Structures are given as structure tokens and as C-alpha cells.
Amino acid sequence: MTLDMRRSAPKTILVLGGTGYIGPHLVEHALARGHTVTLFNRGQTKPGLFPGVEKLIGDRNTPSGHNVLTGRTWDVVYDLPTTNPQWIVNATAALRGNVAQYVYVSSTAAYKDFTRSFPDETHPTQDPAPISGPDAAGAAYGPKKVRCEQLVQAAFGAGATVVRPGLIVGPGDLTDRFTYWPVRIERGGEILAPGTLDDPAQWIDVRDLMEWMVRLGESGTGGVFNAVGPRTVCGIGELLYGIKACFANDAQFTWVPQPFLTAQKVRSWGDMPVWSYTGASTVAFCTSVIEKALAAGLTFRPLATTVRDAMTWYHARPAEEQAKLRAGMSAERERELLALWHAQPREGR
């Protein structure tokens, strides 16, 4: 927690996007550290956010959408929402030479072969998607991210910072992929827990990621970084038991082995969020090597803090959103699976 907490010289910061899930956390922290922030977006999402901050309006899908950036200078630009390589082409054309550092938020989905455990930053990446042409729009997420990375690096060289986060969690996360667990555990009773305690789990609190990215801008750190947590290799048991510690109820876990779950068509990650296992097509997302980011000052809040804040945010959401999570399994499905599991012959356990 003490790494790099000194104030750096104030920077001028341009944030592309900045009003979605992760952006506001970055803007807030940058402002708190005394930097000058400009937002660039369509002005449609949460236009009332940050009334004191300069806002430039442009639609990145239009050919001249980035024109408002031309001729301005900033120390650092953060590109948060981009999957479309054409956006990078246009943004770098407008900003190159006027901005020292371009921080691009990529993804661990950039890696080829998600079934391979412990990818570090040298792990092979997907073949990049085309920038334009008939196959561009329909390309997969990972290949698009790879093309975007390459375009940023070609334009900014040593001034390019590519951040590859894993699962980003905390207040504002509308995917519910982490939230499922605290919500489920808060409800109590018998809980279906996937695999074994030691199956790998990784996530990162959105504030830890954004605050670190602000510090990368302050120190002008370029390069490619996996960015996920926690600090040490972590099992799903540590995650679920850690979440349970934040509540006082009758929650109890029934650990159901992976082969049984697979036979019941329970998917890691989607049905059982954050969970993966050796050989699964999601294991790369849960075993990223983060030594480089740690050396560059990435730090982590206590899990209990993430849980508390995620739940405070969750309970403030509209009732219908709370009732219908976008990840995890329904209470009904969980009950069915637990009943099936308990009906297994003893040897099967």
C-alpha cells in the first residue's frame, strides 16, 4: 500500500471514454492526485458526471470524430473503451506527437490458447484482426484487442503502455461476474461451490487497477502488463471463504468436483463465475503471471473492502437488476444440481 504514494508533478490527462464502469474511478483518482483531466466521448453516457472537468465531444465511429483532439497536447492519454482498431488508427493520428504516453486498456483475452496456465506477457497472442474490410467488424474480441495493441505500439513506441486486465470487479460492474458470489453468499444456506479449494481464481478491484494506471502515467511507465490480482496465487476457496468472512449468516459450501459439473453442463466462468480449472478454456484468465505489474507498483485492497463496496453498490441498484444477475446460476438450477450431487453414490464424491 505504500508503493509510490508520493505526489507526482501534476499531469495533463486525456481520457477517451471515462464515463462507463472503469472510467469514473480513474478520473476520480487522477483529480484527487491533482492532475488536470479532459474527457473525450460522445457526451451521451452520464453527461452530468464531473461537472468541473473539460469535456470534448466526438463520435469515434465517424471519420472526423477525433478532429476535436487535433492540435491539443497532453502528457498522457488513457484509452479505456476501445475494441475497434479503427478507433486507434484515428486517435493515434490525431494525438501522435502531441501526447507523450498512450495507455491502452487491452485484456488477457489477447492471448492465444486460453487453456494454457500462467501466461506472462511473452505468451503468444491471437492473430490480429483486420482493421477494415469485410472481416473486420465480425472478428473476435481477442484478435481485435491484439490489433489495437499493435497499432498503439507502432504509433507511440516506448510511450505505449498496454494493460491487460483480467476480471475487473467492484462498484459499477454490470457483468455480475464477481458480484454473483457475495450476493449468493449473503443469501446464505447451502451454496454450490465449484471444483476444489485450490482451483485458480483471479480478479482485480477496479479501483486498484485505475489507481495503478494513474501511477503508470505519473511515472511515464511504458510496456505491456498483465494486470490482475490478488498478489499471490489464489484458489477459489480463498475467494469464497474470504467473501463469507464479510457476512454473519448460515452460508455453507458444498464443493462439487469439476467432472460432475461438466457432465451437468455447468460452465466455468459463465455459470460459476471467477472459477476455472486446469485444462479449462478459461484457465488463462485465472492464472496470469503479474510479476511485471507488481514490480511496476500494482497494489491490492483487502478482499473484504472489495466485497463491502461491491455490495453497497449492488444494493443501491434497481430491484429488477438485483433480481436478475447477468452471471452465475439461478437459485433453482443450483438447488437441482445440489440435489443431484447429494443423490450420487458415496464413492462418487
Place this chain on the structure above:
Amino acid sequence: MSLDRRHFLKTSAVLGGALGVGGLPAIANAFTTAGVRVSRPETGAAQPTPLRILILGGTGFIGPNQVQYALDRGHQVTLFNRGQTNASLFPSVPRLIGDRNDPAGHDVLKRGAWDVVIDNPTTNPQWVRDAGRALGGRVGQYIFVSTISVYRDNSKPNMDESGPLHAPTDIDAPFDRNAQFYGPNKVRSEQEAKAQFGDNVTIVRPGLIVGPGDLSDRFSYWPVRIDRGGDVLAPGTPNDPVQYVDAHDLSEWMVRVAENRTFGTFNATGPKTPTNIAELLYGIKAVTTSDARFTWVPADFLAAQQVRSWSEMPVWMPPTGRTAGFMAVNCARAIAAGLTFRPLADTALSTLDWYKTRPAAEQEKARAGLAPDKEKTVLAAWHARSR
């Protein structure tokens, strides 16, 4: 504090219900550092009828929690003790002075009447007898803090209050505070409580009481060790059962027991549902920013390395043989009678915060837990073996 008591605390393998030890019981705010979820258990919102509560002791580990909670709920509290431990605590609370080891020590209790007397620090059955004689029927309810160490047989999980007890000590013999007589003395004290106060008795048998102010270090070891980080020796298997009760939860429930005039005998430990050592250790880690990683070392290897359960590996007993039920006592009666539990995160964080306020010398010389050098040696031996 006498050397005897230090020795007792350091070496005893018993569950302390009433270790009214000295020192400053900082009632730490649980949410001062990292800040975890504030989810207070339901404790009944309605303001209770004010009671006149006499607390014997009241200035040690659990007592101050009772006093504060009782005052917050509008009760009139009087303390009775020697006036030596934390004498400046609760200056507005009337204090009767007496030394319970003194034949006339309880005389000051011969006047006045109380709805409830809570006897916290007593292991000596003579103290119960003398208190009963002095109070002479002017008490509506007598709540005695006993211990689950009263049980003779710890081999069966899920044991309720009807479990067989140790043979009691002789009340007329000189009091022997040796740890081996802790359970028998408590059994005799329970009997004496019933002899003195009849049906108006509540016997509370806590397990391991933990939290800020606990000078035994039997729980604190884990938050402190995990906070320090690195390779942490974890005992047995992740599924081994554990039980403990936060001093706040216990103390507050006892006040509610008084409010509700709940009588009878109660096992009183937690958490609410069966909990294992992995839930405890991973749960504690969740309130830290530590890089701790756990290496689970089986019970037989620990025994061969002369690592003692409970004292060196606190909160843990192998769930086999004579101790198979030691960490799996049935508390359904107390839960039905309103015992509630804070989140572990709250207990872990408040314990850690409190621990860091203790004098450096105390922090360095913990009374329970594995010495760092020994932990390293055992881990090295384990890693060498499993390679």
C-alpha cells in the same frame, strides 16, 4: 499479574471462560483501517426495561464489553472487584470494592438488591459460595461464566449441554488453580451457583473467546501471522472444524439473557454454522493486504515435529480421537436463545487493530502460536518431505 497466572495462560490447554486478566482492554472500533462490511447482527431494537445489573469483575477481557452494552441499553450497572484492574474504566459506574480471596471480601454485597448478577472471573467455587451468601436472596438472576472445559469427554462432535462433566473439586479443599483442575473447579462452581441461587441461574459455557483485549493470543496469532505474510504453516486439513466466539457477541448476548430472564445452561461458542480452519484463515486474510500463502501440513506430520495443537497452532485441534468433538460443540440452545455472531472480518480486523496498539514487548512475545523460527523449520521439513 502473578507469574502463576502468566504460566497458566501460556501453558494451559483449556478453554477460558473467565480469564479476567489484566491489561488495557481497548474496545477497538472494528472499522478503522481497511474497512470491512458493517453488518451487525440483529440484537433486538426495542429498548429493554432497565435492569439493576451487578457485574463481578467487569474490568478484564469480556467484562467491559458487557458494561458498555448494558449502559448503551439503559441499564444501571454496578461493578464489584478489587479496584486494581483498569481502575479508571467507566468512571461514572458505581464500584464496590472487595477482594474475593478475603473471607470478608464479599461483605460489601450484603446491602442492596439486583435484578441480575453476572459473575465473570470465577474459577474458585468458594467465590460463588461467598457471593451467594453475601447476596442472600436479593438477586433475581445469577449468570455464571463457566466453560466448555467442564466436559469430560471431547471425543464426540455435536455434544450438547447434557454431556458428561468432570468430577467436581472439593469446595472445602484449598483452591488449586492448576490448569488440570480448571474444568473440575468450573463444574463445582456451577453446582455451587445452583445451590446458592436455585432456579434463578444461567450457566454460560463459552468456548474460545476472542477479539480485542484477549491477552492469551490464542486467536490473535492468526491475524497477526497472516498479516505478516509469506509462507504460513496451516494445520491439518482445510476441513478441520473450528469454533470461537467474539467477546462482543458473547458479552452482548449475556446482557440480553438478563433482559429476557433466560435461565438454564448454554454452550456458547460460534460461528452459527459448522466452520472449518480454512474458512477461518482465508477469512482473516480477506481483511489484509498480505501476501500470505498457506501450506497445509497434516496433523501426523505436525505431531512428529512436536508442533502442539491449540497452543502452537491456535484454534485448532485434530478432529480425531479424544479431541474429535472439541471444536464441534452443539450451540443450538444458545442460538435459539438469541446468541448472534459478528462477521469474521469484523473480529479479525478489530483484533489486528487492537494488537497493533499493544506495547512492542508484548507484541513480540506472544503467549500462543508457533515461534517464527520453528515455523520455518517445520515448513522446510515438510517441503523437503513432499518433494
